[in-house]
Amino acid sequence: MNKILRRVLIIAPAVLLELFWLFVLFELLAPWTVAIDTVLTVLAFLLVLYLVIKQDESTYKIIWLLVILTFPLGGALLYLVFGNKRTTRPLKRKMDKTPPLPKDEADTARVYDALSADNKRLAQTFRYLENKTGFVPHLNCGAKYYSLGDKMFPDMLEEIKKAERFVFVEYFIIEDGLMWDSMVEVLAEKAARGVDVRVMYDDLGSISTYTKKDAEKLVKKGIRCVSFNPLVFIKGTLNCRDHRKMLIIDGKTAFSGGINLADEYINHIEKYGHWKDIGFKLTGAAVMNYVRMFAQFWNAFAGDRVPDEYLAPSGLDNSEEDGFVLSYYDSPLSREADSNELYIDLLSQAEETAWFYTPYLLPGNALLDAFTRAARRGVDVRIIMPGIPDKKLIYRMSRSFYPVLLRAGVKIFEYKPGFVHAKACLIDGVVGAVGTVNLDYRSLFLHFENNSIFYRASLLNDLKADFLATQEKCVERTPDILKPNFFHWLVNGILRIFAPLC
Numbered sequence: 001m002n003k004i005l006r007r008v009l010i011i012a013p014a015v016l017l018e019l020f021w022l023f024v025l026f027e028l029l030a031p032w033t034v035a036i037d038t039v040l041t042v043l044a045f046l047l048v049l050y051l052v053i054k055q056d057e058s059t060y061k062i063i064w065l066l067v068i069l070t071f072p073l074g075g076a077l078l079y080l081v082f083g084n085k086r087t088t089r090p091l092k093r094k095m096d097k098t099p100p101l102p103k104d105e106a107d108t109a110r111v112y113d114a115l116s117a118d119n120k121r122l123a124q125t126f127r128y129l130e131n132k133t134g135f136v137p138h139l140n141c142g143a144k145y146y147s148l149g150d151k152m153f154p155d156m157l158e159e160i161k162k163a164e165r166f167v168f169v170e171y172f173i174i175e176d177g178l179m180w181d182s183m184v185e186v187l188a189e190k191a192a193r194g195v196d197v198r199v200m201y202d203d204l205g206s207i208s209t210y211t212k213k214d215a216e217k218l219v220k221k222g223i224r225c226v227s228f229n230p231l232v233f234i235k236g237t238l239n240c241r242d243h244r245k246m247l248i249i250d251g252k253t254a255f256s257g258g259i260n261l262a263d264e265y266i267n268h269i270e271k272y273g274h275w276k277d278i279g280f281k282l283t284g285a286a287v288m289n290y291v292r293m294f295a296q297f298w299n300a301f302a303g304d305r306v307p308d309e310y311l312a313p314s315g316l317d318n319s320e321e322d323g324f325v326l327s328y329y330d331s332p333l334s335r336e337a338d339s340n341e342l343y344i345d346l347l348s349q350a351e352e353t354a355w356f357y358t359p360y361l362l363p364g365n366a367l368l369d370a371f372t373r374a375a376r377r378g379v380d381v382r383i384i385m386p387g388i389p390d391k392k393l394i395y396r397m398s399r400s401f402y403p404v405l406l407r408a409g410v411k412i413f414e415y416k417p418g419f420v421h422a423k424a425c426l427i428d429g430v431v432g433a434v435g436t437v438n439l440d441y442r443s444l445f446l447h448f449e450n451n452s453i454f455y456r457a458s459l460l461n462d463l464k465a466d467f468l469a470t471q472e473k474c475v476e477r478t479p480d481i482l483k484p485n486f487f488h489w490l491v492n493g494i495l496r497i498f499a500p501l502c
Helices: 002-028 030-053 058-070 072-083 085-097 108-118 120-133 149-161 178-192 212-220 285-301 338-349 365-376 392-399 402-408 441-446 459-471 486-501
Strands: 143-146 166-171 196-202 224-228 246-249 253-257 274-276 279-283 324-330 353-357 380-386 411-415 418-420 424-427 431-435 449-455 474-477
Touching (some): 030 058, 085 285, 108 120, 120 338, 143 149, 149 253, 166 178, 196 212, 212 224, 224 285, 246 285, 253 431, 279 285, 338 424, 353 459, 365 380, 380 459, 402 411
Parallel strands (some): 166 196, 196 224, 353 380, 380 411
Antiparallel strands (some): 143 279, 253 279, 324 449, 424 431
16 A cells, blocks of 8 residues: 555656646647647657667656656656656765775685686676676675575574674664564664664665654664665655665674565564565675675765774685675666676576576566577476465566466466565576565666575575475466456556556
């Protein structure tokens, strides 16, 4: 309901402006109606031409073209405020004003030498990610996979109890309950003993679960707390949300994945059946990528700076090598969508299998084509989706993509016990990503997300086993669910058009 209200708040002003303009045009400016209408039509045409030429996701451009052509004045205003990446400049200015972080001194040359010797094509993928995001690959020296939030939560608490220098917490959703209250109790104890504890949460993501008063309570306990991109009024950066999820302790341990800090994520309460989520714990020098991610945001948006000493190499032993890992974050401030490009690239490299977890399936045309091409050339492409949706409209929109995928040979499974919130991919059993990235437009193009790509790490064996075990609890959607009638085709087409706005 909150998301629907937010969409209405965004669209309503443009519609009202259009109606008001029509009234002014025909009632007060009647003698000049034709001339004014001609000028506005030319301006709308130029904006449409700009959209056609602009390098952007085609589906996203189509919806804005329809809006502008239907409501020339209001639609143009709506695009200029919310649809154009120029509206993200206030966030970019904040990021650019902060002094650069100390250079990561990781032994990247040795990592790339080892990667290239094993898989030159994938080494190029890692290099691309480094060039785009600024985050370097590391030897993976310790990563533990969690098949449920229920299993990860106890380890999170135990690691916080070991903290000696700092604890960084950054999540999209925070909500009072068993999970968060238990964490706050330990965090407050650590803060009282001099540990530097900092919490960042997304203001819009937690709009109905965590308030300014809740944040003030943390401050009284000695815990620094800020909200990301506060919703003070409707503005162009409204859609740019901090969807990242990370818990970092002393630069030695980091937790991430799809799990937010609320009780449904650990199945303490039930909202949409059994909540299937996944996460991981990272240890060793590779954790420094997460420290840097958090520090970049905190330095830009919190008003003070994470001490540079926290960003110094941890000196952890890397002797127990277990493959490779590169952790990074996507940004809507970037021209290209890094995770979207990564998944297209990985699908193009797949030879045998390409398996995905996602709660929402609203890909752009390029990613959709990558899925269908992989399946048509014989790759075993599978997607696990929720059986019980958390948002019925988005679920229906996701299903509108089923026909083209199923016809191409993609296998789609829906989790019968409840809701799947996991976000991961596994390619040929040897390379995979786990993080916060959903396969929908908002996650791939509009949100800040974090992701970790692993290669030849034992964690991927656990991901594979979990995927197969979860598939056993799913029902496979087959082409017989397709209803090739005009009404079904019409509904799917309309839903596909509006998918980028959801």
